[in-house]
Amino acid sequence: MKVLIVHNQLWAHYKAIIFNELQLISNQENDFELLVLQLAKIEKSRLKFDDTSLFKHEYNYELLHDGVLEELGLKQRIVGILKTVKTFKPDIVNLTGYYDIASWFILLYCKLKGIKTVLSNESTGGDHQRSFLKESFKSFIIKQFDGFFNFGQLSKDYMLALGAKPAQMLVNRNCVDNQLLRKIYLENHKDSDKQKTILNLPKHNFIFVGRLIEFKNLFKLLDAFKVAMGNAADQDWGLIILGDGDLKSPLQQYVQEETIDKVFFFEGVNWQKVPAYLALSDVLVLPSYSEPWGLVVNEAMACGLPVAVSKKCGCANELVKESVNGFTFNPSSVNEISETLIKFMNTELDLLKMGEASQDIIQTYSPSNVAQEMFHGYKRLCHPKK
Numbered sequence: 001m002k003v004l005i006v007h008n009q010l011w012a013h014y015k016a017i018i019f020n021e022l023q024l025i026s027n028q029e030n031d032f033e034l035l036v037l038q039l040a041k042i043e044k045s046r047l048k049f050d051d052t053s054l055f056k057h058e059y060n061y062e063l064l065h066d067g068v069l070e071e072l073g074l075k076q077r078i079v080g081i082l083k084t085v086k087t088f089k090p091d092i093v094n095l096t097g098y099y100d101i102a103s104w105f106i107l108l109y110c111k112l113k114g115i116k117t118v119l120s121n122e123s124t125g126g127d128h129q130r131s132f133l134k135e136s137f138k139s140f141i142i143k144q145f146d147g148f149f150n151f152g153q154l155s156k157d158y159m160l161a162l163g164a165k166p167a168q169m170l171v172n173r174n175c176v177d178n179q180l181l182r183k184i185y186l187e188n189h190k191d192s193d194k195q196k197t198i199l200n201l202p203k204h205n206f207i208f209v210g211r212l213i214e215f216k217n218l219f220k221l222l223d224a225f226k227v228a229m230g231n232a233a234d235q236d237w238g239l240i241i242l243g244d245g246d247l248k249s250p251l252q253q254y255v256q257e258e259t260i261d262k263v264f265f266f267e268g269v270n271w272q273k274v275p276a277y278l279a280l281s282d283v284l285v286l287p288s289y290s291e292p293w294g295l296v297v298n299e300a301m302a303c304g305l306p307v308a309v310s311k312k313c314g315c316a317n318e319l320v321k322e323s324v325n326g327f328t329f330n331p332s333s334v335n336e337i338s339e340t341l342i343k344f345m346n347t348e349l350d351l352l353k354m355g356e357a358s359q360d361i362i363q364t365y366s367p368s369n370v371a372q373e374m375f376h377g378y379k380r381l382c383h384p385k386k
Contacts, residue, residue, distance in 0.1 A: 001382045002033045004090035009069055011042040013055045017177050021371030023059035036061040037084045040069035077102035091382050094118040098141050116381045118147040122292040124154040139163045147381050151293035152314035170377030174293045175365045178302040185275035185303035192279045202238040207281035209296045212245030217287040217331050224337035226260045232345035238262040242277050278303045283344050287331050301358035308340050325357035
């Protein structure tokens, strides 16, 4: 069984840890050969966080373009992928998206040659407004794939709505490097009180980590935090916003105009430095209007934090156990968000116990487990009767 994974960028460390685990399986299995074709080194938007040299890519891969993904033209993508397919001669081609025109050509070629295809799907039904014509075309494309790796129940439901079959759902989770993140977190947590004093942070803090863009729903989060600060029993709380984006200046201005106290903005950092900020925090908040999964929730849970997550995030159903390790909320309701924040602020919850529950839940969402599920998914396609 030869598997070719076509992936957008080498930078994506959270995918590399899974590919590394798949390679370990390949090394142990006589009938499994893996190759990952990385289309480019990095996306333009990720250049600030280019840390590809700091992470080990211990899987078999080829790099089509040693530069920015946006520089790679359609013809180059099609020709480059087809060349690799013809040379490697895979039994399965795993595409990581159906939105790129190049993937349509590869999908057609695989259908003509009898090569099985798997889609790693990052879309959910709530990502964007949907038109009938676009959804009809997507449905046609989706029906051409043989199997699907989904990021959570919302992602799975969307594929089923577009015409995929339940038996084609092969993987339904996503992961990060739990052990490494926990290690970095613990190294920083021992000095967290000192760092809070240096940074003039309150004793307790909520934290948002991500790009400061519209669908992250940060203005409503700020409104909700202001309401919560006016109604909670414990006022010694702050809100850390870690990230960069087009809305950073408008958000900072909004905080000033609305006199929202104890909001702290920090520049975005690469993934290896995020645990240092999680160590200054008590609860992660992800208020997005839409999120294919939300890997930052995995990261926070691996570090032992409770979480407050929008119901529109792909990971909400899988990772958040209500009142056990956190809460979910309607991202369109400021009142519901504020009520969720107040639950954490009113001193009735055992945040340490909730954080321990997060760690317990996230253990099964490990790179090795996800890689095993992918491997067994590939086997089901190649040997359906076994």
